Amino acid sequence: MDDSLKSVFSESTLSEEGMRALVEALPQLKGSRRRFQEGETILREGELNDSLIILMEGRARLLKLDESGCSLEVDTFGPGALLGLTSFWGKTEVFASVVADTEIACVSIDRQLFDSLTAERPDFVRAVQGLFVRNLSDRYRNMIRSQVARDKLSAQLESERNQLRDTLKRLEETTNRLVNQEKLATMGQLLAGIAHEINNPVGALLRGIESAKDALEKAVRMESEGEVEQELIREGWECPYWSPEEKRTRMDAVMVDFQGVGRPMARRMAQLTDPALKLIGPYVKRKSKDLDRLLAVYELGVCFRAVRLSGGRIGKIVTSLRNYGKQGGSEWEDSDLVEGIRDTLTVLNNRLKRYELSLDLSPLPKVSCNLGEVNQIWTNLLANAMDATEEGGEICVTAIQEGEEVLVRIEDSGSGIDPDKLEKVFEANFTTKNSSGSFGLGLGLSISKEIVEKHGGSLVASNRSQGGACFEARFPVVG
Amino acid sequence: MNQIYILCVDDEADVLEAVERDLATMEEVFPLEIASSADEARQVLERIDAQGAELGLIFCDHVMPKETGGEFLSWLDGQPQWKRSRKALLTGQAGLEATVSAINNAGLDFYVSKPWTQEGLLQAAKRLLTDYVISRNIDPLPYMSILDATRLAEHSYKRGLISDT
Numbered sequence: 001m002d003d004s005l006k007s008v009f010s011e012s013t014l015s016e017e018g019m020r021a022l023v024e025a026l027p028q029l030k031g032s033r034r035r036f037q038e039g040e041t042i043l044r045e046g047e048l049n050d051s052l053i054i055l056m057e058g059r060a061r062l063l064k065l066d067e068s069g070c071s072l073e074v075d076t077f078g079p080g081a082l083l084g085l086t087s088f089w090g091k092t093e094v095f096a097s098v099v100a101d102t103e104i105a106c107v108s109i110d111r112q113l114f115d116s117l118t119a120e121r122p123d124f125v126r127a128v129q130g131l132f133v134r135n136l137s138d139r140y141r142n143m144i145r146s147q148v149a150r151d152k153l154s155a156q157l158e159s160e161r162n163q164l165r166d167t168l169k170r171l172e173e174t175t176n177r178l179v180n181q182e183k184l185a186t187m188g189q190l191l192a193g194i195a196h197e198i199n200n201p202v203g204a205l206l207r208g209i210e211s212a213k214d215a216l217e218k219a220v221r222m223e224s225e226g227e228v229e230q231e232l233i234r235e236g237w238e239c240p241y242w243s244p245e246e247k248r249t250r251m252d253a254v255m256v257d258f259q260g261v262g263r264p265m266a267r268r269m270a271q272l273t274d275p276a277l278k279l280i281g282p283y284v285k286r287k288s289k290d291l292d293r294l295l296a297v298y299e300l301g302v303c304f305r306a307v308r309l310s311g312g313r314i315g316k317i318v319t320s321l322r323n324y325g326k327q328g329g330s331e332w333e334d335s336d337l338v339e340g341i342r343d344t345l346t347v348l349n350n351r352l353k354r355y356e357l358s359l360d361l362s363p364l365p366k367v368s369c370n371l372g373e374v375n376q377i378w379t380n381l382l383a384n385a386m387d388a389t390e391e392g393g394e395i396c397v398t399a400i401q402e403g404e405e406v407l408v409r410i411e412d413s414g415s416g417i418d419p420d421k422l423e424k425v426f427e428a429n430f431t432t433k434n435s436s437g438s439f440g441l442g443l444g445l446s447i448s449k450e451i452v453e454k455h456g457g458s459l460v461a462s463n464r465s466q467g468g469a470c471f472e473a474r475f476p477v478v479g
Numbered sequence: 480m481n482q483i484y485i486l487c488v489d490d491e492a493d494v495l496e497a498v499e500r501d502l503a504t505m506e507e508v509f510p511l512e513i514a515s516s517a518d519e520a521r522q523v524l525e526r527i528d529a530q531g532a533e534l535g536l537i538f539c540d541h542v543m544p545k546e547t548g549g550e551f552l553s554w555l556d557g558q559p560q561w562k563r564s565r566k567a568l569l570t571g572q573a574g575l576e577a578t579v580s581a582i583n584n585a586g587l588d589f590y591v592s593k594p595w596t597q598e599g600l601l602q603a604a605k606r607l608l609t610d611y612v613i614s615r616n617i618d619p620l621p622y623m624s625i626l627d628a629t630r631l632a633e634h635s636y637k638r639g640l641i642s643d644t
Binding site for chain 1: 490492493495496497499500503504506507510511512513514515519523542543544545547
């Protein structure tokens with residue numbers, strides 16, 4: 001009898017044979033068999049427990065309520081497990097509930113039975129004590145193991161969280177880039193559309209004014225001999241824009257050469273080209289009644305030329321806008337970088353004119369590139385140069401060939417770059433600008449560098465010895 | 480009779496020529512001057528000052544290299560001899576901010592947005608020069624033909640310069 005129970009309690013849980021042996025060895029247990037249905041609570045957390053339960057068949061779950069009242073599964077038990085050990089032994093409240101996971105058969109030893117067993121069977125006491133100690137020391141080991149596992153898990157979680165943070169940052173960058181790209185593409189489409197819309201009337205305007213001039217020449221010729229008039233129209237048509245200084249000098253000269261001419265007449269005559277003045281001069285001297293008419297004919301030519309030149313100017317701006325707006329397109333062509341630089345300068349002219357701009361753009365061999373994207377580089381670099389430089393400061397744009405490379409250098413006389421940050425400025429989200437600007441996402445230089453590198457080139461930042469920053473972009477020449 | 484000048488400042492040659500042409504009819508009475516930058520305008524003003532003449536009105540472009548029209552008019556407003564000259568900003572671009580700043584800091588009297596019309600420009604010139612003549616208490620007779628004769632006459636009547644007896 002002693003021996004049989006020893007083998008029964010040799011482990012911290014009971015084996016199936018052990019259980020059978022136990023129930024057979026202790027006939028008192030026959031009446032203590034109980035069954036639980038799936039989902040039924042065997043021990044309830046917080047309640048007092050008066051029996052020690054040995055699981056015979058089926059599976060049970062150990063559930064612990066967390067602070068918010070949700071139950072967490074802590075452990076599962078199979079046949080042979082001892083349930084309610086601590087609450088039974090220590091007469092304390094149940095620490096974690098046990099719920100039947102399947103239908104369960106078990107032996108429930110209540111305190112009375114337990115006491116009688118301990119009184120009648122000293123071998124039961126010894127075996128039970130051994131089992132309890134092993135069970136408790138198992139639990140203790142498990143606790144240490146789970147502590148170690150938890151620490152490992154925390155470390156893993158921490159590293160995953162860092163990874164996640166990095167990924168999120170990259171995602172943000174990518175999103176910003178995409179939004180930026182999308183904006184540029186939309187702007188390009190808009191510009192192309194607007195350019196087309198403006199170009200049509202500008203084309204009509206330019207054609208119209210040419211025809212008007214031709215028609216006018218014919219009209220004056222038919223009316224009379226009309227040679228003087230015809231000549232005056234042609235002179236007016238080609239008349240340059242006099243600078244205010246030239247205008248003053250010419251007015252003074254007229255007032256000296258033609259005594260008695262007042263300022264209003266002198267101003268009209270100062271507008272005349274030298275050949276036109278030669279034609280008109282005699283009419284002034286003899287105070288001809290034709291003078292006013294002839295001046296008006298010349299002025300008609302001047303006005304036509306103003307329409308022609310201003311219309312041409314609109315046309316050029318529109319062309320620059322359209323070329324510039326190719327950004328976001330994906331065509332690669334052998335292109336002249338200088339054209340792109342000029343388009344960008346035109347687009348930025350409104351702001352750039354407040355700086356001392358010096359250009360050294362020599363004719364360059366072609367570079368295989370996406371011109372729209374490359375123009376984005378000039379825009380970013382020029383915008384940065386202007387942001388870093390007081391108005392009236394100096395901005396230099398140089399484009400030259402150096403060996404098998406085309407070098408574009410954009411310099412400013414601004415505040416320069418902190419020497420420690422010469423590399424860092426190309427990192428995404430690096431910005432020294434506050435949010436007041438329309439840009440300031442800190443993407444300009446990182447995008448620029450990316451574009452240059454995509455073209456097989458390099459973009460390098462440095463500081464000029466005389467102060468201010470210098471950016472050098474190099475592109476390989478088409479071989 | 481003291482010479483009262485009109486000065487036009489714009490860095491764009493085509494715009495300056497057009498403004499000059501539109502204001503040419505005023506030159507029968509008010510000599511016209513032009514300049515393509517704030518610096519050149521200062522030189523012109525020095526010459527006008529040296530002649531003992533006055534500046535009645537300035538039309539100035541806003542977006543110009545180096546010094547904006549707003550900045551220049553603000554400087555002008557700080558000079559005792561030009562403080563009372565009428566100042567108008569002629570611009571295709573200045574946003575509300577530039578306008579507000581010009582009105583507050585540059586003693587701006589008028590704002591013309593591009594594109595302008597000759598009629599609008601002449602009306603503005605007449606109104607502003609009438610203001611100038613009245614504020615300076617200048618004998619209005621020589622200007623009656625070209626400026627706002629009714630306002631000039633009213634002013635003279637009040638001042639007792641003209642009597643109806």
